[in-house]
Amino acid sequence: MEAYRNLNPEQEKPVADTEGAVLVLAGAGSGKTRVLTSRIAHLVNELDIRPGNILAITFTNKAANEMKERLHSMIPLVGNMWICTIHSMCVRILRSFGDRIGYDSNFSIYSDTERSNMLKKIASELGADEKGLKNIKYHVGNAKMLGLDPPSYAESEDLQCERDAKLITEAYTLYQKRLKESNAMDFDDLLTETLRLLSTDEDAEEYFSDKFRYIHVDEFQDTNEVQFKIIRLLAKKHGNLFCVGDDDQSIYGWRGAKIENILDFEKFYPDAHVYKLEQNYRSTKNILQLANAVIRNNMGRKSKTLWTENEQGERVDLHACNEEAEEALYAAKKISNYVRNGGSYSECAVLMRVNALTRSYEQEFMSDNIPYKVFGGFRFYERKEIKDILAYLRLVSNPFDSEAATRIINVPKRGIGETTVKKLEDYAQREELSIFDALINLDEIGLTAATRNKLQKFTDLIKELIIQSQSMPVDEFVREVIDKTDMRSQYADKTEESVSKLANIDEFINASEEYVKLNPDATLSDYLNQVTLSSDTDDINEDDCVTLATIHAVKGLEFPFVIICGLEDGIFPLSRAQNDDDLMEEERRLMYVAITRARKLLCLSYSKSRFLYGERNRTKESMFLKELAPALGVSSDRSSRYGYESDGYGNFRTGSPYRNGSTQNASSENRSAYGNLFPPASSANERTYGYAAQKQPAPVQNTPSARPASPSARPASPSARPAQQTENRYAVGMFVHHPKFGDGQITAIEGAPGNLLLVVNFREVGSKKLSARLAPLEIIQ
DNA sequence: AGAAGATAGCTTTTT
């Protein structure tokens, strides 16, 4: 039994238990990934299940790629399995069946930034002040988390007790309307619209619930209500649902993750078999003892105690500092010692509760030539220069995308000002057109000839790009967009900022080239999906760098050497959690996750004062340290427990060596002390120069044409076809119906393939030009 | 229109 190799008896049981609902409560480091992969291998190799009938939902793209990689050596045809995040899965489902609920398959995906932009605009249109905007943002997020559309949310309790209920409902309704008009979905819509599709369209439900005979869900504790609903629908037919999770590691409650999903699993599946994996293979006894000491303070958890046969290990070190520069120095020292004794930088991680804490570490590591990478925080694809290029790509891929259009209509500067854009938007809204469609009908808007000229040039540019995009690989097209739009000209001055932006643009081109190498058949739309759904975490550990990251970002990862910093009251746990039991428990779980990332060495640190909000404040130590105290024992850095620490760096003390000196002194002193001992940094500058570009984008899972034949014969959907075919539906002389303009007849077709314009003579409103790709035209005869 | 200068507001965590 190949698949059972290297499994302990506890792990073997769930692997062999293939039918029905199974829940595996897997403690940190208990080998859950191995259980998952072994089980899939077992299904394919022993039970002859076709890979195409297997679905595995992971939490991150990285986890999905890793699982694929592992399975690759175990079974054939991994490519036929769906191993992806739930968001990617939804995109795939919607790309092939989205037309059933009114989306063109090239729909755009809006990130939180786009959502935020749109809501801001809407709020000001509705005359809401800042409080109102904040309120709107909160409630829209809340509604989507619960999977409620505007009318349902209006009736929900959460809104009933809200004073601004009317405003919020209005804003939410308008937001959804605009998304729809832009042929776009935000992150949450990917889930809710998939749920809607599966619960309203019998063909889709039948197709996917039949296809997925065996469903696996990793990190089940972090699924939210909507996700679990989708999963239940998919599992309805065959009922073979295998969920792995750890309620103690649920750290996404703020994003709607429901720990109840795990606690109530047996309510939905009364016959479910539940297994526990409590043996930890990752960490030393000392580390595990600490983890157990923390988590034991939580109520409302499925009781579980991790144990290990691993060695006792080094004692966990706790270090108090006077200020954050010292804390960083402490980490630098520890890490360089670790490396000097045979370790590598990539085995080290500094973990923190909030991104803001990375700064002092970056400074310190930079001056010590310690290579590092920052994960989390601002992302590569969120940078302005990159978002601008992406907006061009989005507009070309989905000309309905009005958010993209308004973003780049004057980028780079082409003399189209606020007032013009406002007029354009007003016109588009009045006529219920997309911005791009409004641009096509330019003559209808009262504008001066000069303005019209500028707009026309922009429109022509986009039209041309649309045509080019049809016959060009994605990477080449990316170059073309950057050249044609002359994006680089904005950053021609030689300031540091511009240089870095240009470097980021180059990095973006590189990333797209690599993507095309791995996915030669990918469409522009595939590429955009991949980009918006990817995070920087996906390529953690690729170079020999120390990882600087938030705890959230390293979920599921492990490091031989971990430093948890900023253990201060108000930072970890966060101040806003202080008076809320549920939030406090989540903070504690977060601490538990942080501790259990460590395999061999663990250090904890905090500062007695910290520079935050532009001022320095005294801090108190984290309450978690009190909970840990018994397990930690007396501990101070000075006693130097590690053999490899007995070198010339003992001048670092618990007391402040810099009492009368500044932060600057601290790091320059350090620089001289460390001299040239450190190897030249290969990537200390990576952050500025686009460290985060995806080196190995996830392979695109499928293309629209790869949609398998449905078991029940059903008509092909229009959106599954390439754009040209959609355009070819129309011919001169056809009678058509437009939801707003009414009935009319096509009098001419202009333009080039990929961007055909229909000239339609409407009975009531006269002649209009419409984009053949976009127009919601129904052919009457 | 667009740039420079002034001011408010902000910081969890991320698919």
Add this chain to the structure above:
DNA sequence: GCTATCTTCT
């Protein structure tokens, strides 16, 4: 301390 937005000036 930083940025994003508003104000003022050219």
